[in-house]
Amino acid sequence: MKLDKLNIGIIGATGAVGAQALKLLSKRKYPIQKIFAFASKKSVGKKINYLGDFLTVLETIDDNLKKIDVALISVSTEVSKQLAPRIVDFGGIVIDDGSAYRMEKYVPLVVPEVNEKSLDFHKGIVSIPNCTTTPLVMTIDAFNKITNVSKVIVSTYQAVSGTGQAAVKELENQQLGSKINEVYDYNIANNVFPHVDDFMEDGFTKEEHKMINESKKILDDQMIEIVPTCVRVPVKIGHSESITMQLEDNIPMNKIIKTLEEYEGIKILDKSTDFPYPMPLYTEGKNDVFIGRIRKSLKNPNEINLWLSCDNLIKGAALNALQILDSMIKRDLIK
Numbered sequence: 001m002k003l004d005k006l007n008i009g010i011i012g013a014t015g016a017v018g019a020q021a022l023k024l025l026s027k028r029k030y031p032i033q034k035i036f037a038f039a040s041k042k043s044v045g046k047k048i049n050y051l052g053d054f055l056t057v058l059e060t061i062d063d064n065l066k067k068i069d070v071a072l073i074s075v076s077t078e079v080s081k082q083l084a085p086r087i088v089d090f091g092g093i094v095i096d097d098g099s100a101y102r103m104e105k106y107v108p109l110v111v112p113e114v115n116e117k118s119l120d121f122h123k124g125i126v127s128i129p130n131c132t133t134t135p136l137v138m139t140i141d142a143f144n145k146i147t148n149v150s151k152v153i154v155s156t157y158q159a160v161s162g163t164g165q166a167a168v169k170e171l172e173n174q175q176l177g178s179k180i181n182e183v184y185d186y187n188i189a190n191n192v193f194p195h196v197d198d199f200m201e202d203g204f205t206k207e208e209h210k211m212i213n214e215s216k217k218i219l220d221d222q223m224i225e226i227v228p229t230c231v232r233v234p235v236k237i238g239h240s241e242s243i244t245m246q247l248e249d250n251i252p253m254n255k256i257i258k259t260l261e262e263y264e265g266i267k268i269l270d271k272s273t274d275f276p277y278p279m280p281l282y283t284e285g286k287n288d289v290f291i292g293r294i295r296k297s298l299k300n301p302n303e304i305n306l307w308l309s310c311d312n313l314i315k316g317a318a319l320n321a322l323q324i325l326d327s328m329i330k331r332d333l334i335k
């Protein structure tokens with residue numbers, strides 16, 4: 001198939017990630033034949049503005065799915081499990097934002113800056129990681145270029161858009177005085193809770209297990225120890241993470257800074273930049289992972305502490321998916 005015939009399906013086009021995928025797609029220079037927007041039955045027929053034109057939301061029936069060469073899927077795990085295999089059966093390629101396939105052996109789980117080569121072994125479905133895993137593995141991978149990272153203790157500060165559009169609306173309503181909470185167990189306005197996704201038997205949450213297991217798969221490192229605490233905060237867009245890393249060697253700070261600066265997709269903020277450290281209000285709408293507050297532990301020079309923020313809907317989701325598509329095109333994997 002020639003690339004000038006690429007038909008792209010955005011599944012979940014009315015959602016938080018799907019809307020961002022369309023925005024980013026409109027700036028890309030792919031030779032696209034057509035973009036198809038899909039959502040649930042209740043949205044079928046809705047019009048979505050795209051480059052001054054309108055996309056009509058379609059139903060995910062087979063006749064429509066057959067038209068797709070590449071599908072970017074941003075829906076729940078259950079819906080993704082129904083749709084992805086059908087699209088692959090019809091000859092399409094699926095890039096899935098959700099957790100349905102991430103840990104399947106036959107599915108590459110990809111952050112292109114870290115493990116682009118694993119795309120070569122795809123069998124039709126490729127997954128992107130959880131939005132907290134992506135900036136974490138990029139940071140670990142940067143350090144792995146100069147030493148070995150053996151242990152990571154990470155606390156996340158996760159925006160409500162990580163839960164989808166409904167959670168953003170719930171925070172906005174609560175900020176206007178509503179006391180109703182339907183998406184979360186507790187009010188999120190003026191609050192934080194150390195609870196993202198369901199609790200597991202071992203006391204960790206599913207989100208924390210995702211960070212551990214996905215990081216190991218992407219880094220191809222089963223030995224690394226990752227200890228996460230995932231926290232939801234009343235921020236609309238932009239996840240942050242406080243990270244402590246045990247390094248095998250005592251690396252001079254200037255070498256650490258240089259390595260992070262040279263890493264594709266990472267930017268350092270410090271007292272010489274517009275803002276002295278990363279914050280969601282600064283990183284919203286931006287492509288990069290922003291790192292700041294880099295410092296060594298006072299008693300252990302092999303231990304590094306840093307803070308990062310990144311837009312969970314962009315690098316944490318839609319941009320990573322599109323970079324996978326860029327990479328698959330570059331690697332001649334879209335036939």
Ligand SMILES: NC(=O)c1ccc[n+]([C@@H]2O[C@H](COP(=O)([O-])OP(=O)(O)OC[C@H]3O[C@@H](n4cnc5c(N)ncnc54)[C@H](OP(=O)(O)O)[C@@H]3O)[C@@H](O)[C@H]2O)c1
Nearest residue numbers: 012014015016017039040043074075098131162164165317
């Ligand atoms: N938000 C993030 O930061 C983030 C980051 C990485 C990965 N992800 C993953 O991306 C996925 C989507 O997240 P989101 O935040 O965009 O959620 P969202 O805002 O709740 O959007 C969900 C989308 O799924 C559509 N949908 C629901 N049922 C459907 C069906 N039966 N058939 C087709 N479409 C259906 C919805 O359409 P209607 O509008 O018609 O209901 C909507 O477009 C999730 O798996 C999430 O884990 C999210």
